[in-house]
Amino acid sequence: MIKKIDISKALKLNGVVAVLTYNDIPGLNGFGIAIQDQPVLCYDKVRYIGDAVALVACETKELLDKAIDLIEVEYEPLPVVEDPLKALEKDSPKVHENGNIHLHTKIDKGDIEKGFKEADLIIENEYRTGRQEHAYLETESGFAFYDEDEDLLTIFCGGQYPFRDQIQIARVLAIDPRKIRIIDEPMGGGFGGKDEITTQIHLALLAYHTKRLVKMEIERDESIVFSWKKHPMILRYKTGVKKDGTLTSNEIYIYADTGAYASLGGPIVNLAVEHSCGPYRVPNTHIEGFCIYTNNGVSGAFRGFGVNQVTFAMESQMDEIAEKLNMDPVLLRRKNILKKGDETGIGSKIETSIGLKKILDEIEKHPLYKDREKNKIDSSEYKKYGVGIAISYQGTGLGVGLPDYGACWIEMRRDGGFNVYSGSVEIGQQMKTTLKLIALEALKISDEDKVFIITGDTSITPDCGTTTASGATYRSRRAIEIASKKMIDILKKEVNEIFNIPTDEIKIEDGIFKNLNDEKITTYEDLAEILYDKRRLPKTEGHFNFPTSKTKIPGAFGLPHYIFSFSGAIALVEVNILTGKTNLIKAVNLIDGGRVINKIGFEGQSEGGIVMGMGYALMEDVIIKNGEFLVKNFSTYLIPTSMDSPYQIETIPIESFEELGPYGSKGIGETTMVPIAPAITNAIFNATGKRIKQTPATPERVFFALHKLPEK
Amino acid sequence: MREFEYYKVKNLKEAINLSKKFGKNKRFLAGGTDLIVRLKDNLIKEENIIDIKNIEELKGIKEVEDEIHIGSLVTFSEIIESDILKKYSPLIVEASKKVGSPQIRNKGTIGGNICNASPAGDSIPPLFCEDAKFFLESTNGSRIVNIEDFFKGPGKTILKEDEILVKIILKKWKENEFGFFNKLGQRNALTIAIASSCIKIKKSDGKIEDIKISLGSVSPTVIRAKKVENILRGLKEYKKDEIIKICDEVKEEIDPITDVRGSREYRIEVSKYLVFEALNNLLNIRG
Structure with a gap:
């Protein structure tokens, strides 16, 4: 609780340009993608240690520390809400006035009691997952300036959705969003962590107040403390299954620690609920998801968006069922996988392409899986090898009822090339390369210099939705396709008018217009000159709405998804049974992303997904005790190095043709990571006979699963 | 700053x-x-x-009769590349390979690692097994101290205010000596040890003539497990169950803390297996 903020001493320090507090916010003192519950600058309460109380601008970076030390804030300590389960109790202290439950989703399908009665075996477990940090290449940073003559505020800052940042800033400054220009490129990495506001509003406030160029750079140890994390979840699963392996029922409770503010916690819990039964037919379900406020940092969007956690739980359940029924894990999954027209765990029908059968076929014949018993023979006395598998699915796009669209503008240039404007942004995933490949193909030319991709600037590109949910490539590609087709049609009409050849007799090969006898009529270059002289170089637009389901799930906003990507993983691990240290030796990722367009980009996503999934499985966890971060930078928050990565990584594309996708493709950014953690923990079980129910599977956790703590 | x-x-x-x-x-x-x-x-x-980077007197690895003198400014990369050390004192080479990352090994010095006096300093356990001597110099002249007398606690040494560690003195290995260093970290590189163990054995006629065991990250300083050493000295037969029982005694000699890398309980339990793992690499343990 804030009792008093005194900035007078800091203001007197020579070289301090501005010190801003909540008093200096002209508009709404709040931000957040879903609800604006997070103060830009705190006024009554500080809800987590990364909350901002004052903003300081100095002439030099060195002065900042001194100025910050001079700001006096008087706090009255409040009880810390640490355990999400305790936060649910009636007498728990409240993080927000309305209570600690941000969202509670409940879904029933079939008859859960009947389902358990039909079951021959019931498996019940509690799982816990770690708090993963995105660990993007560059920390949040940017600069901003205000042009008084133009009345235009310009902000350069890495972000995943410049048009939403624009609105969030406008609300806080109480100015017209058109007076704000956001340029959010280039970026080294986002992984969901820059979907929400990072420094944008603070930069805007300072630039607006000081009328000067402002730079802000978050240091790594600050970034880890203030920024969003993957939700730690407690997952209670009770799964019923018949002797022959048919799943009958699933009773699931999901408790997600969203930290001090909501951000995207609600949609994340809903996605967890949607995917909680895995890509399986489960006729009877009762699923409840809780998104819970605590004082543990903040959780938000992160590659997988709630699906990593439930997949870890469900695939661990499946592995245990296979073991207890003495059934091959692939066979068990085969009996239950979703087929076109089946209902998911929340009762929505899947009507789009499903590559699951092919994924299981590939797993079954892969030597790493097929010869897994042979691999075990190589185990030494103290090092045990094991193979595990997992499969998963991931809804792409934002879901029902949420604006989800792609847009693109294409203009022909005087040199016969094209400028392609897209609102999707490059966040390190090769967006620009992919867009260029699509545009080259759609515009029927091969010269890379002839297509120039322009992205990530609210003043010159169309709004293309957020670069997230494995859908950016999909959205912008469809839009490019549509705009390109319009462009080609216009160009053919022009050729028809100028050369008097019927449009249906004109074909285009690599920028050359030809007639039916394959004779050259003209080229893009020559046509562009003619059109330029007439001052009518064409411009086209492509707009595209992300396909969504026709039905909605009552009580779960955004559900269900319509298009799903599927993936499977095989992991070979080595467990040192003397120490508990586990290494991932080999990994295979099988990904149904529809048709592959950018092969290097595809493999890059897959390999990155494996290593990030491995970090999630084995070592990554931001430890918070009593509201304090015990892990603040990369010396204590460990991510895999090249010495930890598997020495063999294989990516197998499973190309199920998605009719709705551009050139039959689907998004894969997230699904590449999701099955990795359970494949690894299932492999640990295969190696040691011990099941790890809490990630990360640190040496200590594996050790104490293998060796009992002696009684005191 | x-x-x-x-x-x-x-x-x-x-x-x-x-x-x-x-x-x-x-x-x-x-x-x-x-x-x-x-x-x-x-x-x-x-x-x-x-x-002090430019002080020539603190640099270089030299052979001096049956000793090796390592200047305190010698980097870990230099140790790893040193033919003298590879031949006559391979444990310090193995431990140096586990220090940080290539960048850290290129800049970090053995003297810095010692004088920081962290219980997790990777180069220190092998120096305990080698009975290293430290050559110190101050305005009052020079003195030589044994490694066992040097460390006083985490970050604490016997160095006087005007005293500098000049060089580390090791005895050259003999033919019947063997050693093993194992470091347990949360990951395989660029990591601070959860615990580490180092063993040097002198064998003759198939029995352990002499043995030195040191452990890192499990006490306020790196320590020698002398109790375990005493039981093992003279042992001829290496039965698994017996050796594990002996290793269990290491619990009596350590006093670890709980931190983000691991709990006190884990460090206590895993230490015995680290010692066992090292012994397993050096002896033909059966059954």
């Missing part, structure tokens, strides 16, 4: 004289892999930084 005075010295005498002048209010800068990080985090209160 706070402001500080920076001095670059050319020789040992200059460094010692400056140390005398500043007393406690100074830090030496060697590789800087630790000091620079702490300076940035405002963890260094001392106002004077004495850069």
Whole structure:
């Protein structure tokens, strides 16, 4: 609780340009993608240690520390809400006035009691997952300036959705969003962590107040403390299954620690609920998801968006069922996988392409899986090898009822090339390369210099939705396709008018217009000159709405998804049974992303997904005790190095043709990571006979699963 | 970062004289892999930084009869590349390979690792097994101390205010000596040890004639597990169950803490297996 903020001493320090507090916010003192519950600058309460109380601008970076030390804030300590389960109790202290439950989703399908009665075996477990940090290449940073003559505020800052940042800033400054220009490129990495506001509003406030160029750079140890994390979840699963392996029922409770503010916690819990039964037919379900406020940092969007956690739980359940029924894990999954027209765990029908059968076929014949018993023979006395598998699915796009669209503008240039404007942004995933490949193909030319991709600037590109949910490539590609087709049609009409050849007799090969006898009529270059002289170089637009389901799930906003990507993983691990240290030796990722367009980009996503999934499985966890971060930078928050990565990584594309996708493709950014953690923990079980129910599977956790703590 | 005075010295005498002048209010800068990080985090209160990087007397690895002298400014990369050490003192080479990352090994020095006196210093356990001697110099002249007398606690040594570690003196290995170093970390590189163990064995006629066992990260300083050494010395037959039972005694000799890398309980339990794992690599343990 804030009792008093005194900035007078800091203001007197020579070289301090501005010190801003909540008093200096002209508009709404709040931000957040879903609800604006997070103060830009705190006024009554500080809800987590990364909350901002004052903003300081100095002439030099060195002065900042001194100025910050001079700001006096008087706090009255409040009880810390640490355990999400305790936060649910009636007498728990409240993080927000309305209570600690941000969202509670409940879904029933079939008859859960009947389902358990039909079951021959019931498996019940509690799982816990770690708090993963995105660990993007560059920390949040940017600069901003205000042009008084133009009345235009310009902000350069890495972000995943410049048009939403624009609105969030406008609300806080109480100015017209058109007076704000956001340029959010280039970026080294986002992984969901820059979907929400990072420094944008603070930069805007300072630039607006000081009328000067402002730079802000978050240091790594600050970034880890203030920024969003993957939700730690407690997952209670009770799964019923018949002797022959048919799943009958699933009773699931999901408790997600969203930290001090909501951000995207609600949609994340809903996605967890949607995917909680895995890509399986489960006729009877009762699923409840809780998104819970605590004082543990903040959780938000992160590659997988709630699906990593439930997949870890469900695939661990499946592995245990296979073991207890003495059934091959692939066979068990085969009996239950979703087929076109089946209902998911929340009762929505899947009507789009499903590559699951092919994924299981590939797993079954892969030597790493097929010869897994042979691999075990190589185990030494103290090092045990094991193979595990997992499969998963991931809804792409934002879901029902949420604006989800792609847009693109294409203009022909005087040199016969094209400028392609897209609102999707490059966040390190090769967006620009992919867009260029699509545009080259759609515009029927091969010269890379002839297509120039322009992205990530609210003043010159169309709004293309957020670069997230494995859908950016999909959205912008469809839009490019549509705009390109319009462009080609216009160009053919022009050729028809100028050369008097019927449009249906004109074909285009690599920028050359030809007639039916394959004779050259003209080229893009020559046509562009003619059109330029007439001052009518064409411009086209492509707009595209992300396909969504026709039905909605009552009580779960955004559900269900319509298009799903599927993936499977095989992991070979080595467990040192003397120490508990586990290494991932080999990994295979099988990904149904529809048709592959950018092969290097595809493999890059897959390999990155494996290593990030491995970090999630084995070592990554931001430890918070009593509201304090015990892990603040990369010396204590460990991510895999090249010495930890598997020495063999294989990516197998499973190309199920998605009719709705551009050139039959689907998004894969997230699904590449999701099955990795359970494949690894299932492999640990295969190696040691011990099941790890809490990630990360640190040496200590594996050790104490293998060796009992002696009684005191 | 706070402001500080920076001095670059050319020789040992200059460094010692400056140390005398500043007393406690100074830090030496060697590789800087630790000091620079702490300076940035405002963890260094001392106002004077004495850069000793250019002192020739502190450099180089030399053979001196049956000894090897390692200058305190020798980097881990130099140790790893050293033919002398590979031949006559391979344990320190193996341990140096586990230090940080290539960048840290290129800059970090063995003297810095020792004088930081972290219980997790990777180069220290092998030096305990080698019965290393430290050559120190101050305005009062020089002295040689045994490694076992050098460390006083985490970050604490017997070094006087004007004293500098000049070199580390090791005895060359004999033919019947073998050693093994194992470091347990949360990951395989660039990591601080959860626990580490180092063993040097002298075998004759199939029995353990002599053995030295040291452990890192499980006590306020790196320690020798002398109780376990005493039981193992003279052993001829290596039965698994018996050896594990002996290793269990290591619990009596350590006093670890709980931190983000691991709990006290884990460190206590895993230490015995680290020692066992090292022994398993050196002896033909059966059954």
